[in-house]
Amino acid sequence: MSEASASHAADRRELTAAQRNAVAELLRVSPVADELGRRFAAAGHELHLVGGSVRDALLGRLGNDLDFCTDAHPDETLRIVKGWAEAIWETGREFGTIGCRRDGLLLEITTYRAEAYDQVSRNPVVEYGTSLTDDLRRRDFTVNAMAVSLPEHRFTDPYGGLDDLAAKVIRTPGTPRESFGDDPLRMLRAARFAAQLRFAVHPDVRVAMGEMAADLDRITAERIRDEFTKLLCGADPITGLRLLVDTGLAERFLPELTGLKLTIDEHAQHKDVYEHTLTVVSNAMALESDGCDFVLRMAALMHDAGKPATKAVGSDGRVSFHHHEVVGARLTKARMKAMRYSKDVTAQVTKLVGLHLRFYGYGRGEWTDSAVRRYVTDAGDLLTRLHKLTRSDCTTRNRRKAAALAADYDALEERIARIAAEEDLARVRPDLDGNAIMELLGVPPGPVVGQAWKHLKELRLERGPLDRDEAEAELLRWARDQGVTS
Template sequence: MSVLNTAQRNAVQELLRVSPVADELGRRFGAAGHELHLVGGSVRDALLGRLGDDLDFCTDARPEQTLAVVKGWADAIWETGREFGTIGVQKDGLRLEITTYRAEAYDGVTRNPVVEYGDNLLDDLRRRDFTINAMAVSLPGHVFTDPYGGLEDLAAGLIRTPSRPEESFGDDPLRMLRAARFAAKLRFTVDPPVLAAMRAMAADLDRITAERIRDEFTKLLCGQDPVGGLRLLVDTGLADRFLPELSGLKLEIDEHAQHKDVYEHTLIVVSNAVRLEGDTGPDFTLRMAALMHDVGKPATKAVGRDGRVSFHHHEVVGARLTKQRMKAMRYPKDVTSAVVELVALHLRFYGYGRGEWTDSAVRRYVTDAGDLLPRLHKLTRSDCTTRNRRKAAALAADYDALEERIARIQAEEDLARVRPDLDGNAIMELLGVPPGPIVGQAWRHLKELRLDRGPLDRDEAEAELRRWAREHGHIS
C-alpha cells in the first residue's frame, strides 16, 4: 500500500503545480455546463511524479463548444486535430489538448479510426489502450476515477488492457506495438493475456500505416529500456511485420561456436550505445545504427574449410538493407542517410591496432565520418562486446589512441574543413581553363593529396597540379 500512497503523493504535488491553469479551465467548462477531466498519460505521469508541460484533457463538450470556452482565455489555439475531436491550447507555458469523449470504432479493414463522439467518461476510459492510461481526475474538483485498476497496475509495473486484449487490439492493432513501447519506456511487464494476444494477432499490424508504426517504433527505441521492448517485438512476431531484419539476426550458431550470437550481440550493442549517450538524452540515430549495424551478416555468412565463420563485407550489405528498411518505414532522408553511413563505417576502425593506419588513413576516417564522427566513436566502442577482458581492454586502448591521434591531427590541420590547397579559381588561372569537368577533376585530385600528405604549401600545390595536368594531357 505504501507504493500506492507514494504515487498518490506524487500526483498531488504534480497537480498542485499545474492546478492554477487546469482548475481555471475546469471552472470555465463547468460554467458552460460541461465536464472536464485530466486524463490518460497526464494522470499516469502525475502519479509517477514526472508530469510535463503537455496536458491531456477530455470533456463532453464538442469541439465547437470547446472553442467557445477557450476563446479569449487561451494564449493560443490550434485546430489541427479538430476532425478527431481535439482542440489545442497554449496557456501560461502549458500546452493543453482537450478532446471530446470518444467512442471510436474500427471496421477491421481501414487503417485509421472512425471517430464517434461519446457522452460519458467511463465509456471514454474503456476505449483507451491500457489501464495505466485509463485514469482521470475531474477539474476543478480533483475526483479520481479509476474503473479498471490502473493505479494498482501502475504500482505493480503491469501493462494490461481495460477491455479484453483481443477486443482492444482488434480496434487498433497499433496498440500491440504501444504495449512494447510502454514496456520499454516504463520498464513494465506485459500481462500474460496481453502477451498472448500480441502473438496471436501480430499479423493485424499490417493494417496500420508505415508512418504510425514508424512513430511508435521510434518512441520504443528511445525509451529507457529499448532492449526490453525489442525483445517483445521479436518474441511476439511483431518485428516480422515491419522490421524482419531484427528477427533475422537470430542466426543458427555452428556446433563449434565459431561466431557469437548476432542477435544477443546486437542487443548488447544497443544497451552500450544507450549508456554512452550520457546526459544528452535519447539519440535515435545512434540507437538505430547500433540496432542495424550487423543486419548484413545473415546474407554474408560463410563457413571456411577450417570451419571458421566469416561475414565479409557485411557492413556494405547492411548499409543497403538499412536504407531499404528505413525508406519503407518512411523515415526522413537525412535521418536515413546518417544511420546508413554509420552502419557502413562501423567496421572501419578494426585493424587500427595492428599499426597499419597512416595519418592519411586517420584523415580519411574523420573526413568520411564528417559530422557523424562523435556518434561513430560511440558506435564503435559499443560494438566491443567480447567477454575476453584482455581483448576488450586492448580494443578500448586502441580506440583511445585513435581518438588522441585524431585530436592531434585536428589541432594541427583543422580536419573538419579539409579542402584542397588550391580552390577552383586558382586551378582555372594556373591551367588556363574555363569552368568545367577539368576543374572538378583537378580539385578532387588535390583533395586526395591533401588527405594523403596533409597541408601543402602554395608552391608544392601548384607543382602537383601542373604535374597532374601534364599527365592527363591538359597542358604540355
C-alpha cells in the same frame, strides 16, 4: 507477516506516495485546470483530466502538456475556450480534439469517443461517446484509463489502473483483443511503455500481441515509426526490442531485427548476433552524453543487419560475414526509407553502419597518417558517433582482447588529435581552390576544374598539407599527364 502480505503492504505504501505526488503535481496546474473545469461546468458539460496526464501525475512527473476529455462536442469546446485561451488550434478537430494554450500549459480537450478501425482502411473511424467510464474503457491501458474530474478533483479508476501502476504492469481495460482490434498500434505501444516505464506486460496482453501481430499491417508507416522511435529512446529499449521480436511484431515492420537470430553453428564459431546487437545498443546508450541519441542507437541496432545475407562457412568450419557492413548499410537505408524516416536521419544512420568496421586492422600497425585522414574525412561530422559505435561494438568476454581493442582505439583517437593539431582535419580540402586551379591552368569553369580539385584533395589526404609551390607543381604535373594544356 507473510511474504505476500508484506508485498501488498509495500504496494499500498507506493500508492500512498503516488497519490501524494499526484496531489502536488495537480496543485501546480490546478489554477488553469480548475478554471477550465468551471467554464465547462457553467456551460453544462463535464471535464476530466485523463490518460497520460493522470498517470504521470501519479508518478510525480507531470509535464506541461495536459489531456482532457469531455461530453462537449468540438464546436461546443471551441465556444467555451474562445476568449479564455491564449491560442487555439483545430488540427485534431476531425478526431474530436481541440487544442489550446494557457499560462504556459498546452491543453488538448477531446470529446468522449467510441473509436475503432474499420479493418480495411488504416484510419480510425471516430464516433462520439456519452460517458466517462465508456471513454476510459476504450483507452489503451489501465494506467492510462484513470481520470480526475474538474474542478472538484474527483478520482475515477474503474479498471484498476492505480493498482497496475503500483505493480508496474501493462494491462488493457477490456480484453486485449478488443483493445488491439480498436487500434493495432497499441501492441507496439505496449512494447514502448515497457521500454519507457520499465513495466512488465501482462501475460494476456503478450499473448494477444503475438496472435494479432499481423494486424499491425493496417497502421501507417509514420505512426509505427513514431512509436518505434519512442521505444528505442526509452530508458530500457532492450526489454521493448525483445518483446517486439518475441511476439512477432518486429517481423511486420523491422524484419532485419528478427533476422539477427541466426542459428549458431555447432562449434560456436560466431557470436549470437542478436544478443550481440542488443548488447551493442546497451553499450552505446552508456556512452551518450545528453539524453537519447537516436542516430547512435539506431546505428547500433542495425550495424550487423547485413550478417544474415553474408554468412558463409569456410572449409575449416569457420563462419565469416564478408562485406556485411556494405550490405547492412543498404538494408538500413531501405528499411528507414520504408519507415518514413527523414533523408537526413537515414543518411546519418546508414553512413555509421557502413563505416563501423573501418577501425579493425588499426591495431596491426597498418594505418598510415593518410588512412587516419580518410577515416576522419569519411566520418565527417559523425566522427564522435563513430567513435562511440566502434567502442560499443566490442562485446567480447575475453578481457585481454577487449583491453587490447580499447587500447588500440585510444591510440587511434590520440593519433587523430595529434594530426588534427597539425592540420585542419575537420575541413580537409585541396591546397588550391577552384579559382587558383582555373588561373594556373588557364581553363574556364567545367569538368576539368572538378577533376583537378579531386586530384589535389587525394594528394592532401595522402600526404597532408602541401605548400603553395608543391601544390602548383603537382597540379601542373597532373595536367600534363591528362593532356590538359594551359
